[in-house]
Amino acid sequence: MKFPIHPRYIAIMRAEDLLHPTPAGLYCPSGDFYIDPVRAVDRALVTHGHADHARPGHGAVLATPETLTIMAARYGDGFTGRADAAVFGKATTVNGVNVTFHPAGHVLGSAQIAVEKNGLRIVASGDYKRAADPTCAPFVPVPCDVFITEATFALPVFRHPDAGDEIAKLLTSLQQFTERAHLVGAYSLGKAQRVIRMLRDAGYDAPIYIHGALEKLCNLYESEGVSLGPLLPATVETNDKDQFAGAVIVAPPASLNDKWARRFPDPLPAFASGWMRIRQRAKQRGVELPLILSDHADWDELTDTITEIGPSEVWVTHGREEALVRWCELQGIAARPLNIVGYEDESE
């Protein structure tokens, strides 16, 4: 049953009416779509390819071409009933709601999604960062009434240092410990390719060994125009363990403490992650060389971004909501946590 909407009600449309959290994810009733739903739905708008944002089995998916390619690579061609590609900065209409994708600077193809109706604009930024990343388009600030921000590293203790310096730490260690295999744990979508690309930019041109789980995504990045230089599988072909002495091996973080790691001579465990800022966390995992390298905004980036965009309201999701909400309160900005379940503390 449908009723005509009286113009008076349109003028006072509340943000919660345009987008609000449901058990399946952030839902837009007028457009009848979800953003990054955590369950299979009829129509999904997906910000980026990380598994907790991009799930298989939806009726239709609207996402950037790169994100669609990533989803197809991870879940197979039948990952959705229907796939529509969104172009950065170009508005489309979904059931009468205006939708525009903008770069988020998080990983290849990552987007913020601006949802607009009756003069009210909400930007769901997904995961984002402001630091430079040679593997994806940089974040674009979009003016809006409500800004939905992530909060993975939303504590004042998280300040990511210059990424180039962290790569330099790795290069220094390679010169200092030439006999040890440098095992770099890096999340397989985005972080791994960023580490490899940054090593290349820093002049490292030796072959880099990769764990089997990274192969597909590294090839995908290559075909999307992110060149990664010579990559070799990290398998022991001969009995010559020495081939890995002084080499860089990139692998998913979990494999660092796995039996898999035993094939390398005297491995030196490194881990590229924003969590490495906390020494205790590095120690717990047995990491000897912490590389503070994150694809998420740190405390300063989060607060600077909110200041820059100047929304009248901030919704916080995905991490340490309480601290960022507190900061907004201190600045006199209306803010509340969006308690959406189903997103993980990406094991980054």
Next chain:
Amino acid sequence: MNRFAALLDRLVLTPQRNGKLRLLVDYFRDTPDPDRGYALAGITRDLEIASVKPAMIRTLVEERLDQVLFAYSYDYVGDLAETVSLVWPEAETRANRVPTVADVVETLHQASRSDGPGLVMGGLRIGVSARLAKQALAQFGGKDIVEIEELWHGLEPPYLDLFAWLEDRGDKPAPNHSAPFRPVMLAHPLMEKAERADADIAGKLAIAPEEFAAEWKWDGIRVQAAAEGGERRLYSRTGDDISDAFPDVLDALDFEGAIDGELLVMRPDTERDVAPFGDLQQRLNRKTVSNKLLASHPAFIRAYDLLTADGNDLRGEPFQVRRNRLEAFIARHGGERLDLSPLVPFASLDDLAAHRESPPHAAIEGLMLKRWDSLYQPGRPKGPWFKWKRDPFLIDVVLLYAQRGHGKRSSFYSDYTFGVWRPGDNGQELVPVGKAYFGFTDEELKRLDKYVRDNTVERFGPVRSVRAEPDHGLVLEVAFEGLNRSTRHKSGVAMRFPRIHRIRDDKPPGEADTLEALTALLD
């Protein structure tokens, strides 16, 4: 500051000694004066930063950061000093440049209230002993570590003259006070573990009474007490100055000379009846000591050797001569806080073995055997001195938790927490009594790792709990050197030097030892 912070990070997280050495040597080479000197002081804890109290740091931070945000941060990080250093406002560094270690130190010295927590390390353990730092300096300058140890106590941060000498740009710095530390002579175990099994080697090791002196090895800490030219100092065997913690011992050094001996605590109101090692531990690592503790835990020195006497260096004399001098010296200067470690007369190796099995006091760890003709040589020369420790205690325990190791062992569960039985509310229960991470062979490590992976009950980060029930679990035979009472442990006891001796596949967990049997060793 950046480079120093990076060095600290690496030192904290690098488990191998050689790795740490390399990091330190490279740092000394690549860092200019005075930064490297202040960094060295920070590492060896010679740098005194006017008592920065946790409450004060907190106040300073809260002036700059919202209390609630600080509370969230502290809650997440768990360590106050680390939290503070992470949230410290970085305005200056963003605008301009990163301050040097020297900048920070100078600021700290100027400010009545310290205004930068860069060097406040709080709960952080850098894992570098003063000895390792000196080893790195020796390696960096191509010198012998003995030379560095000898002159160390005359030096002050930022050690410009030391670095000048190490880089062959200056003369060797001279010790600036008259009671210097003299590098200590150490003993080898009489037989290494592998040799013990080999009857041929054991048989060839003739310890003849005419060649060797034997004395008790007391269960305290080895020290050097020097009283020369009006100065009195007490050093640990690695050359750390521990004088401040032992004013009672210092008072008794009423002589001109340097003694090598064992620092012990006596039971109050006895004539040097040696208290358990745990009592001595109460007195260690203190900057000051209360009168109450001085009365309840009186310390004294039991002398083994005499290095200098009345201005004469005796280290080039044979032990026989030094021992005679020592006996006369203690007869003259000994007293309530200083006595002589007696020799143990013996006629044969069998005779000696019998002494070793039944020492006259619980605070005896074993025997020291010294060649009558041995000179006092720094380090651990092979041949002149041996230690022959009492056999360790053995108990059967049940494996409870395992944690992943570090470095080469990071893919193995190699740190084991184990327990023994005690009566609980619902029958017998296991209570943790200790932790061990060595003693096993590579082969045993693989078996233990497999057992842990196959029998995991729960995971908490790098730790796994394993099945431990009366008829399903893993029994380990653990060797240890002694037992202390401990209020920090649930079981009320703490083991000294526990290690995995054997995997007891043959024994059901229900038959492992009890807490009662273990605590019986305390008395």
